[in-house]
Amino acid sequence: MNFDFSDDQKLLRDQARKFLQDKCDRSLVRSILEDSEQNYSENLWKDIAEMGWTGTAIPEEYGGLGLGMLELCVIAEELGRSLAPTPFSSSIYLFAEFIKSYGNEEQKKKYLPKIASGEFIGTFALSETNGTPRPSNIKASVNDGKLSGEKAPVNDGEVADIIIVAANSDNNANHNSLSLYLVEKDDPGLSKSSLETLDPTRPACSLNFSNVNAEQLGNRGEGWSMIEDIFNRAAVLFSFEQVGGAQVSLDEAKKYSLERFAFGRQIGSFQALKHKMADMYVKIELARSNAYYGAWALSTDSNELPVAAAGARVSASDAYNYSSQENIQIHGGVGFTWEYDCHLFYRRAKLLSLNIGSTRQWKENLISNLEKRNIV
Amino acid sequence: MDFNDSPQEAEFRKEIQKFLETNAEKRSTIADKPNDKGPQIAVAGAPETVRGGKEAADEALERAKEWQKKKADAGFAAILWPKEFGGYGGSPIQQVIYSQEEHNFFVPSGYFEIGIGMLGPTMMVWGKDEDKKRYLPKMITGEEIWCQLFSEPSAGSDLAGIKMKAEKNGDEWVLNGQKVWTSGAHFADYGMIVARSDPSALKHKGLTYFFLDMKTPGIEVKPIKQISGTANFNEVFFSDVRIPDSQRLGAEGEGWKVALTTLMNERLAVGDPPGLDFDQIFEATKEIEVEDGLAIKNSEVRQKMADWYVQSRGLQYTKFRSITALSKGQTPGPELSISKLVTASKMQDVSAYALDLMDMSGTIHNDKNPILKNLFQNGYFFSAAMRIAGGTDEVLRNIIAERVLGLPQDERPDKKLPFNELPSGKN
Missing domain, CATH: 2.40.110.10 (Butyryl-CoA Dehydrogenase, subunit A, domain 2)
Structure with a gap:
């Protein structure tokens, strides 16, 4: 059994961690948080692209490094640890994966090299209303190659050069009519209005489409199954980001509990806090192990992916939400000040746990995929 | 990343499977516990509290000793012990493989583990040569418990x-x-x-x-x-x-x-499969009806099941990480310390919830309960003990906090005073 990352992958992790400590410190994260004009750190994005991270899992023939999904998992964990304010998840975990899996040769040639080099930012637009996106509540539709409708929130929509939009291929919304379309940012029929998010270092906007040019991606009517597939793939990558953030939440809680004295002793010596941190550790270790299993399924294109991805996602959301929340609690009063960093993780944790579907939804996915697996 | 044995591990596993298939009966369903047939852990109890009394308890003991002798003769009774005392002279990963395979069979347990796992190794470190020669071989064969x-x-x-x-x-x-x-x-x-x-x-x-x-x-x-x-x-x-x-x-x-x-020297828990777990309640929810039909179709039930699934598999994959470390000859990380902490509470939650799903019938605690042979009723009681035995939840959290996270020990007045001057609350 070899249920671990390879030495090369661990080396990549160490390099990525050092690189981000240098290029993405908390002051950089705060500069994006506190400047509503800036949607992401362009400098960091350039640096990351120069390192080749944006092309990690994109084949060499399309301008990527041609490494595997395991390497991308390693990088995801480090991005999560550093709270990197970049559109990496939208452009790489979602857009690039859609094109890799479902793009035709022309689309791959057109977009993947630019995504790999960081020149283009891509994203995916699905949700239209409060509640869980489903085929029946997607109203956007395409007629004669023109897309109309409204999408919100679209993560990184304001900075995206190219957007994949889920829309009905005829006017009747149902399971069999949902398809995916590519829309370019400069289309005159596309208008944007920015939205505030729980975590302004990861912005979103609403997009209004009025007869914009839409190029079909993948087969007509197969939109929902493509979305499920790519969300499964992305869920594993998100789970590594979440585990990274959860671990730092625990590390910082621990550090503070050793520095802060009350009643004549380090607060980290009180069992009430020790047990809380032990619980954080347990959730994080479980999440890490579930994420590893997801990584294995993702990297081997296993039939286990739907179950493994949902398990990784549920476990990681739980670990990060809990750890970031209890990190504030362990800090006491200063924990909910703007000055201390606890809120950066608290914001990011909740945002990540909603970005590609809620914990509730992923739990449902998990059980329904287990049922399907048992029938097969 | 892969889940394959190394060639040497695969060969060892085959050897073990051959031994077990020749000498023991294989388990079939998820409700079968390793000791359902043959002597049970419960039978290792005191004769007056065992169904069948002294006769059953004695018979169980005899059968356990017979099984132990077979294992010892084949060389598998103490994988980690040196050959000179009758052990296999094996590695931790081989111990794990043995446990994994043995779990698939009905074999007695509950008699020899403490001796072979903990007390024998203590004698190896601290005992005199003549004592090691006198006692250790009989510990392995089960002649002396x-x-x-x-x-x-x-x-x-x-x-x-x-x-x-x-x-x-x-x-x-x-x-x-x-x-x-x-x-x-x-x-x-x-x-x-x-x-x-x-x-x-x-x-x-x-x-x-x-x-x-x-x-x-x-x-x-x-x-x-x-x-x-x-x-x-x-x-x-x-x-x-x-x-x-x-x-x-x-x-x-x-x-x-x-x-x-x-x-x-507490036994390497990595080879041990969990007892009552997600798989059992998942099966049960396909049989039990609640207010709106089968329990498995109820969304609250599904949400809870997902939590248990990720705990259960999270632990399993954590063990895989430990086994990987063992397989590379490394010491497993502290992640092992979480196993019992998570398992015991999960078992208690799963049992209590399953009884709730059974509703009025949940109270039936004998073999007439049709759902998975009384498993949840037993789990309801067993899990309460499991949260305490071998380190309470609270002690385990302290261990994680202090040894894994490096947090300070609590105030310890007992470290400064002679034992007979310590407050004991009684004198």
């Missing part, structure tokens, strides 16, 4: 709070006091014991460690009936029990150090 006499009424989580008196008298020691929670004392032939030889020393300094014959005059064993109705543990009373100084392990006053050898 050993028990561990550590806990006392006032020394549970605070194990070093032992009060059992050991007074030196010439070449002998005289023991007076009481031990408790001693698994298997009612059938054990020998035991290892920690006692206080110097009450005026600091708590961890005044202890001395011995082994003894359980038939020594002055020892009285009384079973403790648990909430499950059976008795696997005992109280053991010592009145003027005289043992020769030659049965001391380690120096006078060094007993805590020797005890740590015993405790650090």
Whole structure:
């Protein structure tokens, strides 16, 4: 059994961690948080692209490094640890994966090299209303190659050069009519209005489409199954980001509990806090192990992916939400000040746990995929 | 990343499978426990609390000894022990593989684990050569069973709070006091014991460690009936029990150090599959009806099941990480410490929830309950014990906090005062 990352992958992790400590410190994260004009750190994005991270899992023939999904998992964990304010998840975990899996040769040639080099930012637009996106509540539709409708929130929509939009291929919304379309940012029929998010270092906007040019991606009517597939793939990558953030939440809680004295002793010596941190550790270790299993399924294109991805996602959301929340609690009063960093993780944790579907939804996915697996 | 055995591991696994297939019956359903047939853990209980009484208990013991002998003859009874004492001379990863495979068969358990897992290795480190030759081979073959006499009424989580008196008298020691929670004392032939030889020393300094014959005059064993109705543990009373100084392990006053050898040899839990778990309640929800149809179709049920699934598989994959470390010859990380903490609470939650789903029928606690052979009713009681035995949830959280996370120990007045001046709440 070899249920671990390879030495090369661990080396990549160490390099990525050092690189981000240098290029993405908390002051950089705060500069994006506190400047509503800036949607992401362009400098960091350039640096990351120069390192080749944006092309990690994109084949060499399309301008990527041609490494595997395991390497991308390693990088995801480090991005999560550093709270990197970049559109990496939208452009790489979602857009690039859609094109890799479902793009035709022309689309791959057109977009993947630019995504790999960081020149283009891509994203995916699905949700239209409060509640869980489903085929029946997607109203956007395409007629004669023109897309109309409204999408919100679209993560990184304001900075995206190219957007994949889920829309009905005829006017009747149902399971069999949902398809995916590519829309370019400069289309005159596309208008944007920015939205505030729980975590302004990861912005979103609403997009209004009025007869914009839409190029079909993948087969007509197969939109929902493509979305499920790519969300499964992305869920594993998100789970590594979440585990990274959860671990730092625990590390910082621990550090503070050793520095802060009350009643004549380090607060980290009180069992009430020790047990809380032990619980954080347990959730994080479980999440890490579930994420590893997801990584294995993702990297081997296993039939286990739907179950493994949902398990990784549920476990990681739980670990990060809990750890970031209890990190504030362990800090006491200063924990909910703007000055201390606890809120950066608290914001990011909740945002990540909603970005590609809620914990509730992923739990449902998990059980329904287990049922399907048992029938097969 | 892969889940494959190395060629050597695969070969070893085949060897084990061949041995088990020839000598034991394979389990079939998820509700079968390893000891459903043949002697059960429960049968290792005291005769008066076992269904079938003394006759059944004796028969179970005999069958367990027969099985142990077979294992020993094949060389698999103590994978980690050196060959000179009858062990396999194997590696931790081989121990894991053996446990994984054995779990698929109905075989007796609950008699020899403490001896082979913890007490034998203690004798290997601290015992004299003649004692090792005399006792260790018979420990492996099951001819002699050993028990561990550590806990006392006032020394549970605070194990070093032992009060059992050991007074030196010439070449002998005289023991007076009481031990408790001693698994298997009612059938054990020998035991290892920690006692206080110097009450005026600091708590961890005044202890001395011995082994003894359980038939020594002055020892009285009384079973403790648990909430499950059976008795696997005992109280053991010592009145003027005289043992020769030659049965001391380690120096006078060094007993805590020797005890740590015993405790650090707790069985590698990585090979152990969980008992009652997600898979069992998942099966049950396909049979039980709730207000809106089958339980598995109910969204609240599904949400809860997902939580248990990720805990269950998270632990399993954590074990895979540990096995990977073992396989590479590394020491598994501290992640192992989370296993019992998560497993016991999960079992309690799963059992209680399953009973709730069964609704009024959940109260039926005998073999007539059609859902998975009474599994959840048993789990409801067993899990409460599991959260305490072998380290309470609270002690395990302390261990994680202190040894894994490096957080400071709590205030410890007992580290500064002689043992006989410590507040005990009783005198």
